[in-house]
Amino acid sequence: MNPIKLGIIGCGIAARDLHWPALQNLTDQFEITAVCNHTEPKAKQFAQMVGDVPYVLDYHELLRRPDVEAVDIVLPIHLNYQATKDALQAGKHVIVEKPLAANLSEAAEMVEFEDKYPQVMMVAENFRYHAVFDRVRYHLAQGKIGKPYAVFWNIFFLVDSKNKYTRTQWRVDHQYPGGFILDGGIHNIALLRHLFGDIVSGIAFTKSVNPNIGEIDSMSFQFETADGAHGMLNIFLSARGFSENRFLVLGDEGSILVEGNKILIEKEDVIELEETVETDGGYQAEFEDFYQAIRTGKNVVSSFAEAYRDLEVLINALESAKTWPHI
Ligand code: NAP
Numbered sequence: 001m002n003p004i005k006l007g008i009i010g011c012g013i014a015a016r017d018l019h020w021p022a023l024q025n026l027t028d029q030f031e032i033t034a035v036c037n038h039t040e041p042k043a044k045q046f047a048q049m050v051g052d053v054p055y056v057l058d059y060h061e062l063l064r065r066p067d068v069e070a071v072d073i074v075l076p077i078h079l080n081y082q083a084t085k086d087a088l089q090a091g092k093h094v095i096v097e098k099p100l101a102a103n104l105s106e107a108a109e110m111v112e113f114e115d116k117y118p119q120v121m122m123v124a125e126n127f128r129y130h131a132v133f134d135r136v137r138y139h140l141a142q143g144k145i146g147k148p149y150a151v152f153w154n155i156f157f158l159v160d161s162k163n164k165y166t167r168t169q170w171r172v173d174h175q176y177p178g179g180f181i182l183d184g185g186i187h188n189i190a191l192l193r194h195l196f197g198d199i200v201s202g203i204a205f206t207k208s209v210n211p212n213i214g215e216i217d218s219m220s221f222q223f224e225t226a227d228g229a230h231g232m233l234n235i236f237l238s239a240r241g242f243s244e245n246r247f248l249v250l251g252d253e254g255s256i257l258v259e260g261n262k263i264l265i266e267k268e269d270v271i272e273l274e275e276t277v278e279t280d281g282g283y284q285a286e287f288e289d290f291y292q293a294i295r296t297g298k299n300v301v302s303s304f305a306e307a308y309r310d311l312e313v314l315i316n317a318l319e320s321a322k323t324w325p326h327i
Pocket of ligand 1: 009010011012013014015018036037038039042057058059074075076077079097098099124125126165168183
């Protein structure tokens with residue numbers, strides 16, 4: 001099938017725990033030919049893990065390799081812009097982890113890359129490929145709950161010093177607004193936009209409960225979509241005790257509830273549908289999209305332009321928290 005020769009830049013948690021398992025199922029589409037991490041033990045260990053491939057400590061060296069056609073950028077968020085630009089200038093196709101960039105000015109320049117460079121570029125926003133939400137999208141398109149008019153998404157859990165992500169110092173000393181709320185919340189904004197169209201207005205409340213994990217860790221964002229649906233996204237990452245991830249859509253003929261992998265559709269007090277969807281979170285499907293775009297020329301689902309708008313909505317929401325009107 002002519003696998004794409006892939007270089008991986010950044011050998012941390014996401015590369016190891018999320019991308020590598022997906023790529024192991026796609027050996028007909030991707031062959032990892034080199035990896036890079038600026039600290040040698042991680043580079044060496046990951047290189048051995050993915051098949052004893054060569055490793056380098058400077059990604060510019062990886063970009064000079066003729067046996068690398070495409071790169072998977074899995075670096076701290078504030079490095080996305082420069083690494084993506086360098087990779088495109090070196091003629092490589094790029095898949096870069098979310099969010100697109102650490103700020104809107106870098107993100108805006110990255111959107112221009114879509115016209116400037118002929119290669120494929122996409123953001124690894126796995127929620128745009130998530131099998132559970134693909135089913136929700138299908139049910140909504142089938143009119144299973146009529147016209148959706150409200151969505152409520154509650155995400156309450158504890159991110160403390162023991163969390164593997166908190167141990168990446170760049171997340172605690174984050175060089176982008178919103179800390180963990182931006183890092184994680186970008187998925188939720190992307191998915192909401194994917195299902196309900198653009199978010200056109202809104203206001204957020206933000207709070208820091210545990211200052212040890214960054215600038216803020218709690219947000220309520222009330223919003224409206226272009227189609228007139230109203231919603232509330234609640235992300236509270238210092239929730240002790242009860243935790244939940246509950247996604248509820250109200251339509252004028254019924255409602256859809258998603259908890260974990262389980263989807264329920266209820267109408268008039270009757271459960272009309274109950275299904276459990278197997279998913280890896282969308283990581284394999286995003287790489288398949290990247291492959292198809294490179295080899296067949298199809299457009300990617302998760303473009304830089306979409307990722308820019310995800311970031312803009314979330315950064316504007318964070319800004320709105322500073323200017324609540326008096327009532
Ligand atoms: P991480 O564990 O810190 O991984 C980043 C890696 O990059 C580390 O191994 C780090 O090495 C290395 N690195 C830092 N600067 C470098 C440089 N200049 N050149 C080469 N290597 C360098 O972080 P992560 O959790 O994997 O996150 C990485 C990216 O994945 C972020 O964009 C994040 O938003 C995204 N992510 C996405 C998901 C998802 O579900 N889609 C989940 C998690 C993360 P050292 O540790 O030795 O400094």
